[in-house]
Amino acid sequence: MKRFWLLCLSTFLAAGLCQADAKTFRYAYRIDPASLDPHALAETFTLSWLGQVYEPLVGRGKNLELVPALAVKWEQPDPKTWRLHLRPNVTFHNGERFGADDVIFSIARIKAEGSDMAYTVATVTDVRKVDDMTVDLVMDKPNPILPLQTTSTYIMSKAWSEANGAAKPASVKNKVENFATNNANGTGAFKIKSRQVGVKTVLVPHEAWWGPREHNLTEVVFTPIQSDATRVAALLSGELEMIYPIPQQDAARVNATGKHAVLTGFELRTIFVNMDQARDELLESSVKGKNPFKDKRVRQAIYQAIDMDAIKSRIMGGTSHVAGTMVAPGVNGYDEKLDRRLAFDPEASKKLLAEAGYPSGFEFGMDCPNDRYVNDEKICQAIVGMLARVGLKVNLLAQTRTKYFEKILSRNTTFSILGWQPLSYDAHSTLQDVINTPRDKIGTYNVGSFSNKRIDELTDLVENEVDPAKRQALISEALTIHKSEIGHIPLHQAGLAWGVRKGVSVHLRNDDSLELRWVKVED
């Protein structure tokens, strides 16, 4: 009997202690991850959120540097092969052992119909199992940046996926729900405890995780909160430990409470202007019979008429980084020497326009999203005003992202703004997808069809160059040509702002990814 009471007492005490040690981290972002299936949608937020649950072979550290994840070592026995030495003693959330078969399965799944992540391993033509803990990825041509390209390429369990009918990626095309859409079995530091789509997801630490435990969390509650004002109120009222993003107009108010802090950084996404340089006559313009944007003087006139410092101070609250090149600081291949804008000079603009044969300017249409990038519509309105001062009359069409992307991706556009963050955090993506001459799978987002043969050649060289210094030289050369040709007009990188309650420490990484494994709740 006495033992029974002792047992009761100790259970009670243990429960009490556990209670005292319970560290719940409640946080909110603007939207919910689109799916728990790591191969269903290549969207920046979904992938970064899923990085808490699933892991890549090679991951990213606090400063976006490459760090070992499920692979402890990666090397190139020859230029066309990447050999990955897998981490031993890793278990999935359901207790299964991780091994080479899971890697081979996952890469096949990523390449399968319906996957949105196929581009990350597009260069891999064969996956060979060397032994249970070693895998060779084989390519036709050397691909030095495969580790960079695959930091969001997450590994799933073969046994679990096959047992649950999720061996193929979730795709709406199949018109049925995939088991992996709302269930997850990764190797990450946190596992899903419960999830209600679009409402709330609860995570708990994966006790058998391989890495050092830098966090002190026992439970994580994630809620998407769409309204900016509500998100900020929920932080200020103490209902949440952390929110992101903080709207610029609220940053000062959050800082001023004394109980909260705002962390800031710069996005890796560069915002820039597209100009239609392909058509012989612009779609939406007063100039008939010719395309003024084909004339470099006109492009330069527009460039020099845009005052990015004013946009930074008046619209972005001083938080943005004014951009002189298409590749943002923090992205592999960034060249600081190129990151200086042409001088803001409306007089020079007017002169250039006059030389090009438009002394009294001309009229054209502009496309702009109003719910995609930070202050996108305001930036466009400012540009319209600035161009008016040099005699260019711009008819702005700002609309919601679905309408906007429909219009510009069908090339039914004259002049627009767009943002680009390379998913690989490497300049090659900017060159290939935004700057290269559009053809087949290349230049999808080069909606103005800027075209330069030398840049196209350089991009191919960049893709296969193994030596980092030579590779950087090729990237810089391509970006220098683009800059002097004014293929696009780079504008800025917007500021990032996270709001955190005092006593909670998080690490702000410039890809706007919150890594739960670095979160500490002190009180």
Place this chain on the structure above:
Amino acid sequence: MGTFIFRRLSQTLFVVLAAALASFVLLRYVGDPVNNMVGQAASLAERDAMRRALGLDDSILLQFVRFLRDIVNGDLGVSYRFGVPVSRLLMERLPATLELSVCAMLVATLVGVPLGVWTALHRRGVLSHVLLAISLIGVALPTFLIGIVLILIFSVWLGWLPSFGRGATVAIGHGWTTGLLTTSGLKALVLPSLTLGLFQMTLIMRLVRAEMLEVLRTDYIRFARARGLPRTTVNFDHALRNTLVPVITIVGLQFGNIFAFSIIVETVFQWPGLGLLVIQSIQFADVPLLASYLVLIAFGFALINLTVDLLYAVIDPRVRAGLIVSRARL
């Protein structure tokens, strides 16, 4: 009565069909969903393939017929954004919206009717003027502003009530969740119900007041008073009862409005109901979800109208006797 119900039901079906067609045509204008369904790495050819696979390049009529056929088979499709069957998403979110709407309507009616009666009976009283002045605020201020102000006062400054969400919920039976059985659930309900119900409350109060004033002037009320009936009997049995028919119409129609247009309140309070789901779906051009939601709402409206018509029969003996079919169609 049987033919009356049958006739109204067939009208209802027609209304729902018409609403479905209209919404389907309108949905062509929310934009291209495909660009949200693939990542930035997808090529234009891959996007076209996706569009074809989803049948988005077929004619609107063909798509509508397909949509109707699937509905008849009980299949509302799969959400473009979440990859989950639409019927499950709607069912998951329905309880939250229904609870919120019912609470808001209760607040509006239980406060609005007594206040309307009071201001009618004491129409020269100072308090009546104050109440009427305050009620103007409810009509004039936009809902989201009221919501934000309430959050600021009760969540951020006082810390009494939560600023977002539904609190803890309890599952009842198969697929229904309720927040009415937990403390946090009830606390979470207060601010959204107030915000959502405020406009309806002022509307009902003003309507009851105007109707009461009119009825109080009629001869039968004077005769009733002259006969020496007690004041309460005259005011509540004779006068109030006769003001209720238009009030019921309004409550019914407004309930439909509250239900359908809880979108703003649900967005402000991140209330996990249908409205929030719909606003997210509009941004992603989630066509299957939006089309199903609009049909559901049309059906709900038609059902409420039918209920209101049936309620007339209960309240107004002339309708019951078949003398008039229905009154006061607003």
